[in-house]
Amino acid sequence: MFLRWEKKVRNWLMGIVTRVCRRRDAADAARQRRDALIETAERVFLRKGYHAATMDDIAAEAGMSKRTLYQLVDSKEDLFTALLERRRRPLDVSGIETEGRPVDDVLNDMLRLWAHHVLSPSIIALARLIMAEYMHGRTLSRLLDREGAKPCRDALRDYFSASAASGSLAIDDPEEAAHMLYGMAVGNIHIEMLLGIGKARSRAEIDARIARAVGLFLGGARPSGRVGSDVPAQVRETMAQS
Numbered sequence: 001m002f003l004r005w006e007k008k009v010r011n012w013l014m015g016i017v018t019r020v021c022r023r024r025d026a027a028d029a030a031r032q033r034r035d036a037l038i039e040t041a042e043r044v045f046l047r048k049g050y051h052a053a054t055m056d057d058i059a060a061e062a063g064m065s066k067r068t069l070y071q072l073v074d075s076k077e078d079l080f081t082a083l084l085e086r087r088r089r090p091l092d093v094s095g096i097e098t099e100g101r102p103v104d105d106v107l108n109d110m111l112r113l114w115a116h117h118v119l120s121p122s123i124i125a126l127a128r129l130i131m132a133e134y135m136h137g138r139t140l141s142r143l144l145d146r147e148g149a150k151p152c153r154d155a156l157r158d159y160f161s162a163s164a165a166s167g168s169l170a171i172d173d174p175e176e177a178a179h180m181l182y183g184m185a186v187g188n189i190h191i192e193m194l195l196g197i198g199k200a201r202s203r204a205e206i207d208a209r210i211a212r213a214v215g216l217f218l219g220g221a222r223p224s225g226r227v228g229s230d231v232p233a234q235v236r237e238t239m240a241q242s
Helices: 002-048 055-062 066-072 076-088 103-118 121-136 141-148 150-166 174-195 203-221 233-241
Strands: none
Touching: 002 055, 002 066, 002 076, 002 121, 055 066, 055 076, 076 121, 076 141, 103 121, 103 150, 103 174, 103 203, 121 174, 150 174, 174 203
16 A cells, blocks of 8 residues: 555656656757847848848748747847847946946946957947937837946936045036046947948057046046046146146
């Protein structure tokens, strides 16, 4: 009697484990299919352009039916958005450690992390697709700012708000200050690369540009207008003479 009961319990537990494993395997398989679909879609979008690319094109290149494709994504816009989010997933500017660190170190880290992302060739190519789509409608226009500058500007704004509240920076409008610093450090380089003008910058050149921009910015954002030691010597001399 006891042995029969024990066998039933064991079989019941094995059935649960089997069903859980099957569901997990199915979820993993669906995730892998979606990842492969996104990689395929990126190739098609870059080759044909967002507007010209069709879901038929993407399904054919991915080797799947349109029915299967629409089980993984809802629309072409959804697929393109998933592509951008996948590119951005490893980055979290707002997650940079700020507590107890020098202000210039925090700002340099935030701007460098995001600049190396948005200025990379693959992200520039995707941003150009969004720009080209504007001619056919504004479906993806909202993505350009969201995937370009907004995440970094938002992190800067929040940091400036906290720094102003603590008295470490004299900033009346954190939102405006974030726009100003981002524009000075990254903005025009980003525009030049999107338009294909000017020379490509190395990582070292981008980092140096950001450091100069942060130094200039902090020269005016320190409490009581005091110029900090993080401002380059030539800048401090120029400000002292003015």
